[in-house]
Amino acid sequence: MSERSGVIHDLGYRRYDGPRDGTATIARTLYVTGLRHTYGLGRSGKSKILPFILLAMATLPAAIVVGVVVLTGLGSLPVTYADYTNQVQLVISLFAAAQAPVLFSRDLRHRSIVLYLARPLSSSVFAVTRWLSLTTSLLFFMWVPTFLLFAGALLAGLDKSDQLEGLLKAVVLQLLLAALVAGVTGLISSVSLRRGFAVVGSVVALIVVSGVVTSVQAITNAQDADGIGVAAGLLSPWSIFSGLADAWHAGVVTFTPPGSAWALAYVLVAVVLTALCVLGLVARFRKVGSR
């Protein structure tokens, strides 16, 4: 006899006449849930291991730097805020590559997206909210070490206005970077539904392309063909980040920094690319939802 444990109890069906949230509140709930999922909160214990290990790896060097500065009384931080983020880019890229599938591949792979889209949230709001969750998640990932460094700098009595200026520049750059990386990895994860291949795809987009661009920039710099290197910098989120950081004197040194006109192009390309990725996400969700 099957399903006999599922006896239907006749205790009467109750109506729900209570308040119902509007779209904005529902989106906010989705946003918070997504953000928590990227750190494994609200899911199984095993899914917390990787994000927290990566976060620890990204933060530990900052803690060491703070320790060194405070104890030896250095006059300035050995690494600026923007440069620190640049140095740990490998870990940040891994985090984005590993956690984007949690938000973007799962619902498409198991087709539970249909259940979401049959509810008041539209596919556009859903996709944008998910993208915001990942962006915030990445920002948090970058800010833990950044603000740790800042606290350490204040503790060591370094010049406040200097540190604040460096911090502000870094924060603006990190906002731009987080939005772009979230868009790129999100789109890749929504297209390649098996988590493993989405990760490889994101790694290629973030790490391999970055490496290639850096090599090209080194070579063009050595060959006095800087223009090509600057143009090549448009091809990778990290090279956009470090290029802009160099142009804005945020403490990062690149082979071929962009001039002010190029810097503007960098910003525009980043924004446009992010927008295109988000639009792609909306289209993907809508398409799979209607199947």
Place this chain on the structure above:
Amino acid sequence: MAGVTGELTGLLPTNQSVITTAGLTKHYGSVHALTDLTVDVGPGVTGLVGANGAGKSTLIKILLGLLEPTSGSASVLGHDIEHASQEIRRLVGYMPEHDCLPPDVSASDFVVHMARMSGLGAAPARERAADVLRHVGLDEERYRPMGGYSTGMKQRAKLAQALVHDPHLVFLDEPTNGLDPAARTDMLRLVQRIGSDFGIAVLVTSHLLGELEQVSNHVIVLDGGRLLRSSATTDFLRRTGNLLVEVVGTETERDRLGEALAQRGLTCRPRGSMVAVDPPPPELAEAGAVHDVIRDVTAELGLGLMRLEPDHGHLEDVFLEGGAHV
């Protein structure tokens, strides 16, 4: 809301239309999923019948705003699908035909999450989720990840998420798919309860004609994207006045019986393993006369009489008749 019939302790007056479509069409290039569909669905349980590919799921997706129609219009619960789609999605629940449950979440967590996605607050979501899961019959299983569920449990979980936000109308797409006979009966009974006791309007699809006969008040039949028929179930199932006779043996025995009955003045024809006897001529029209004739004939021929019952209509007949009567 007023308007209570004997059965429906519901939200809607009995004469209010729940779903109305007018010339709804959906073409994918040369594939015509729906053509010029005009129906009216009232409260209670409405069955949507058709072979696979007849357009049932397409219709539901269009009503939910997941697909855009090529032409035509429709309204659900008084809201137009083109302009007020979001309002519709606040008021309806959807149980898709395909697999749509993430395997690493428990039914309890998932249904709570879906309740919140429909606008319920955290506490009401938990309460209603627990309630609804009890109603659909998921007990301790609800705390296990859904990846390990049997088909029956998965269907129940899907149904739970469709009901948790107290919708006015639910779309159930093939709810008995993949269920064994006992679970199928359970599910059908549950669907009936949703329509009658819970007071929620139901649009349930199936390609199994027999099920819908049992469960729905009204049946809409689709064939190749077109409306074949739309009427109350009782219309379909009315007694036709014929009698069905079945005897032990093969077609030979059946044919012997048929010929013998014909010689007695009864018009009859074979139907499957049985003989269908048309309503008798005036001479034999008294109550019981035809039955006596049949009994006597069978005894004379030495055949074992297995079945003698009044014939009633079947949904299958609609397909066999073809054509569109509305």
Place this chain on the structure above:
Amino acid sequence: MNGTIAKLALQALLGRRRFFLLLAFPVLLIALVTLITALTDGDAAFDILPGLGYPLVLPLVAILAASSVLGPEVDDGSIVYLLAKPVNRYVVAISKWVVALAATLVAGSLAILVASLITGDTTRALGMFVGAVVAGTAYSALFLAISAITRHAVIASLMFVLIWESLLGNLFTGVAWLSIGQWGLRVGHEVSAKLPDPANLTWAVLASIVVTVAGVWFAGDRLRSFSLRGED
């Protein structure tokens, strides 16, 4: 070594988008090196190989190949059908490994050979090739084993390559003794002195062999105990 299983694994590898991704690596690597050699000179282009091709592209190809021959079957549970056949577990593992190895050697090691040859200096190219063959073999076995353990094989393998071998390897020289990439380079050093000389040759050769054999054996062993749950 079971021919049917190997053929099926090959079909899984060559099917659909995965194949293009696998092909993209060697094509792009060779294209990049060609472009830079044309624009500047061979030596500048060669730097791409120890900087990017060897430590990053080769292991990525190995990860992709190993997870393609084993991953999807584990993921959707169809591995049970294979395990229900009267074929020795280890034969299954070897058959799959052979396909992953072939893909790694062709798309990874061979690509590195071609790219190095384009930069001139045949001896250096051969040295690089030998190193890539040794490392590719060990990588494919290791990643196959990881694919048999966890559903998150790709990310775990990536962490090994990127964090352990690349990041930490650049910081601490001791890591060279436990880095497959360094073993390959050490063996390649025998062919061309232009390659670095990180560890002991005997150690490098032995360690590579041990990892390869142990990896395939472990994959076979793990195939025995597969529990299919819906967990993440």
